[in-house]
Amino acid sequence: MKTLDTVLQEHRTFPPSQTFTEKARIDAAGLSALHAQAERDPVAFWAEQARELLLWRTPFTQTLDESRAPFVTWFADGELNLTESCLDRHLATHRRNKAALIWEGEPTERGVESRVLTYFELHREVCRAANALRTLGVKTGDRVVIYMPMIPELVIAVLACARLGATHSVIFGGFSAEAIRDRVQDAGATCVLTADGGYRRGKVIPLKQNVDEALHSCPGVKHVVVVSRVGCDVSMHAGRDHFWADLLRGQSAHCPAVAVPAEHPLFILYTSGTTGKPKGVVHSTGGYGTQVAYTTRHVFDLRDEDTYFCTADVGWITGHSYIAYGPLLHGATVLIYEGAPDTPHRGRLWEICERWGATILYTAPTAIRSFMRWGDEWPKRHDLSSLRLLGTVGEPINPAAWLWYHETIGQGRCPIVDTWWQTETGAIMVSPLPGATATKPGSCTQPLPGLSVEVIHKDGTRCQPGQGGFLVISRPWPSQLRTVWGDPERYRKTYFGDMFIDGKPVYFTGDGARLDEDGYLWVVGRVDDVLNVAGHRIGTAEVESALVSHPAVAEAAVVGRPDELKGQALVAFVTLRAGSAQRSDAPLSASEAAAEILRKHVVKEIGAIARPDEIRFTEALPKTRSGKIMRRLLREIACSGRARGDVTTLEDIAVLERLSAQHSDEE
């Protein structure tokens, strides 16, 4: 009965409540008007948003330039510094002494640790940090890598770079030394900002040690700045390494913001693709800022009195757009938390919501599924009556999780915005507006005004309601990535090489989607060799190249298998080199030691997020006659234990039989 309920409820729609709509920035009529205005002249629409939402040092006269498509520019002759919009302009208003950042640390042994920075204080700290970086020679156009835990200094560091026009590249604190090395080298970074360590589930992650290891092969890095967060011992290289506190001491609280052209790269953020090498996604300043400001305002219905809580890490795009930039552009109060949601107990997030009176909560479906599993007793222990709006991002949300979020966290009162976007889109593209759109659990509903997201067939014709196809973006948008750092050809091929409408290349998202009878979008997930594990994007090729870098591994193929909690789990099929200790014909139990060695190896090469859930040893991988690994078959074996589809191109059918047999042994 319970399952039947869930299936039936999937078709329910949730219109915005009257109490929400009354106060909302935009209601249904407002949304239609905005759509109409945007469709009349999308480019003029965005230009108006850019003028209204951002401070410009030099107003732009140019808008969208598509003459070198797919390399486009927006507002190219305008100049600005985004930190003036995030900070300086609020200082002349009632927001001067308003909380900009409320931060809570993970450890609680000595009581709850928190810091509140007002707009005045955040501005001062950003200026002092920027001045400090300037004394190290950091200047406009330089690349600065930031590898920090979720502490206020992370946001300060990001904004300090932007203040100087230096392009930041944040690396998530869960990545390994090898991953840092690759990114530092690819970006050509000259400076790294880090911390001694960071807390995660009560343990200390040795961030500075990872940086030291990475920098052995990064001679281009001249300076490393270290925030003391955990107080652990770190080795400091004379001349290269500096403590953050020492460097900032005595720095002036004023630092002129360097105005840069709108197209100046604000940041590079590395993300996984279908090859072994991560892509440096490059975002602009003016276009990015415009769409981030626009979406933050409308999707989160942001108001001055809100306490906006986003659980993402600044190391991902969500943290860039909807912690560091979006909310600050509107002078909002942003609540951030350093650690894990189950430390020291499984009610930590709800305790934080209650303590600070969070009004908006933005989190990931994978987190929601964990909360569900942990049980209702945890949220029930806390007063969540301050919440008025909930958001999700990162992967499709299953209706059961949506309904739980709605009932148990939102207490039936809060609209849910399911926001679809990507690292490459920079900002939200598809989402309901909370005061305007009737939502359906599991659907991200419709593209926001000004954006053109469509579902097409492989031949470029548009899908009709009820049909499934490929999710594409058929018009340039202000916050679109501008290129792949150092590899413009990869940008063109990856995003504009596959899908065409009327013969014209359109941006392909890598996602499959279905359009329902109301024109709502249901994103199914990636259709390329990219996996979404617990909301983190992982390229199968990246994990494969990490596996084959181990001397015992001859070949590896990685596929995804549906996972109740994480969305997808990583399954690796591995063949070992002849003579290496572990052979596939040995009993499976004996493979565990070898599997563990390989798991550790992947963690070392990439980071814990890429740790395979399952490693299966096999004598050979199923291949086509031309030698291509047949991942489709491996996926079927990983999911169901058997390959059912067409195997006519398979080179050695015996391989498949052995793989399937191996699975039934396990059961």
Ligand code: WT7
């Ligand atoms: C991929 C992008 C955007 C920040 C977090 C992830 C999936 C994202 C949704 C959603 C269904 C979603 C897509 C997309 N995705 N949001 N609301 N519904 N799928 O950023 O690492 O760049 O991953 O996440 O598959 O392509 P990312």
